[in-house]
Amino acid sequence: MSVKTLLPSATPVRFLAEDGSRVELHEGYAEPAEDRLKAAYRLMVLGRRFDVQATALTKQGRLAVYPSSAGQEACQVAAALTLSEQDWLFPTYRDSVALIARGLQPGEVLTLLRGDAHCGYDPAETRVAPQCTPLATQTLHAAGLAHAMQRRGEDAVALALIGDGATSEGDFHEALNFAAVFKAPAVFFVQNNRYAISVPFEKQSAAEALAYKGIGYGMRAEQVDGNDAVAVLAVLDDAVKHAREGKGPVLVEAHTYRIDAHTNADDATRYREAGEVEKWREADPLRRLETYLKGRNALSENEIELCHAEAEEFAQTVRDTLNAEPELDPLSLFDHVYAEPTRQLAAQRAALEAELEA
Template identity: 70%
Template sequence: MSTRTQVVDGLLPSPEPVRFVAENGTEVEPPAGYAVPEDERLLEAYRQMVVGRRFDRQATALTKQGRLAVYPSSRGQEACQVAGVLALRAGDWLFPTYRDSVALVARGLDPVEVLTLLRGGWHCGYDPAATRVAPQCTPLATQTIHAVGMAEALRRKGEDAVVMAFIGDGGTSEGDFHEALNYAAVLHAPVVFFVQNNKYAISVPLAKQSAAPALAYKGIGYGIPSEQVDGNDLVAVLAVLSAAVRNARTGGGPFLVEAHTYRMDPHTNADDASRYRESEEVEQWESADPLARLETYLRGRGLLDAEAVESAHKVAEEFAARVRERMNADPAADPFELFDHVFAEPTPQLREQRALLAAELTATED
């Protein structure tokens, strides 16, 4: 075997997505090179997925009630959201997209602060430096190159930290994504690119985005090892992401992981998904529900019983109730915050605009 062939083989993903658990919750032959995560990590993942799904349903309801301006649901993607967080340490950084609210909740962020962006308040309701979670990114793929810059900064500072950048399949069609891969490979930066391929970029199906056999193959051209995984199999996603993070942390450089999953709900509450996908397709993916699959698997191994399931759902209901109560309170809005943090020294134009707003508000009060 030539050196060139050996190098390419080291970059190639598995020919089929890595899987530990079938759709019906039964174990399958474990793939070589990956270990089943510890029992307690799997139980924690289950609890987080239960809370995450209930949070997602609550956020969707709040949108219908007018308490949120918009909400991009991640129902059906909970295995990806939770596994991505559990694969990281507290000192690692996460760069999320607008669809990753469940991941931020699993990370331990205040859910109301997570929803601040989607409520129409500040662009970011939490402190990125304190939480080591970047602001949720709405422009596609721009966060990926930011993640590489952060990873390189952490490496130069001598921190034993890894950066994970979440991205959707639509984002892989953006130039920033390809620039980020190239930049990360050249710098040998400790960053993991985690692609949640939910099959649609709003209404555009994957077949109209890429002709690659899988998005995981996009790492090869940049010299980045890659893997593809069944994104609805929490056990597999956690195993693969843990290996990718370990690779980055120990000097192996960047890694690309593609998770094959599905967005069960519309793109956002403003979208009519029935215009571009058939109900039969949605029903087929319903049978691959990641939460039901994990619960069946854990019950089959004797790690989960009816009492534990009931307890997890009770915690989730209490969590949702607290979110609902806090979100039903009207936020205190200061219109002059429009001018804060734009420039260290306000420009003459900003001062003029602020004065105009003050005059209009005074006139309204009179």
């Protein structure tokens, strides 16, 4: 593959301007079908309402912490929609909306953030790895599993969601290098939301865009407007197709923004100006897609109302689930330590079981 084919577009791929009007900055990419764009819109409405509800639950003490993804819904939903059932998703702690879009239940998604368990769902069944808190470690998991699936002849791709701060970690370098050398069917999707907690992007990297890092690994790369759901879906569709066809991994950088604070424990006003946030609110991915679909007569007011009504019902489900007290089993501490429990572990389990029965 030549250097020219590895380089990302000079400017981020874009189909829609901030006001929802069509622009022609997407050479080589086809617009996704209308039904997929409407599906993305529905899930973005659902995801935003979920995000607001989860944030409220932290204030009520029902969640220990919640990292909001408000403003990043186009990235999260597109990542879920571009994958088939046999593909794997490797999320971070901020990617709860992607898990909801993938079809997981809110109680499963929020188990980790509630502190009930390390993971609230079965990764093998859902093909969704546990949400990863340590930065960039999920990239190694994705690269390794993608290579394993390739060796087994499986028709599957691994997509790793990454924050811009994680690209400064050594694990990110090792994962991309490994995946490129072995042409693993993996897509590394960086949601560059401009801040690694309080550290702005310009203090993290001297690169004009993170997508340019791909060429150093001999990996195809692309950059996209992360608040343009049409563009994100088109670029990710193409990246997943490239990886699935055995052409090697792809690095995609989405230029987006984290509207809310890093988590509910963070005060974002200490490191960024209100005017900056308002500027990015004008690039709202949900409003942009809604305006575009309405302009094409592909989305009616009644359909919009139905989406929001569904989102309200979903929010009620989230409240009901999280307001119920969890049923905890102390013996479950021993369930996932070893495939075959050691003699010492079996003795500890028996001792605790006897103590609970006493």
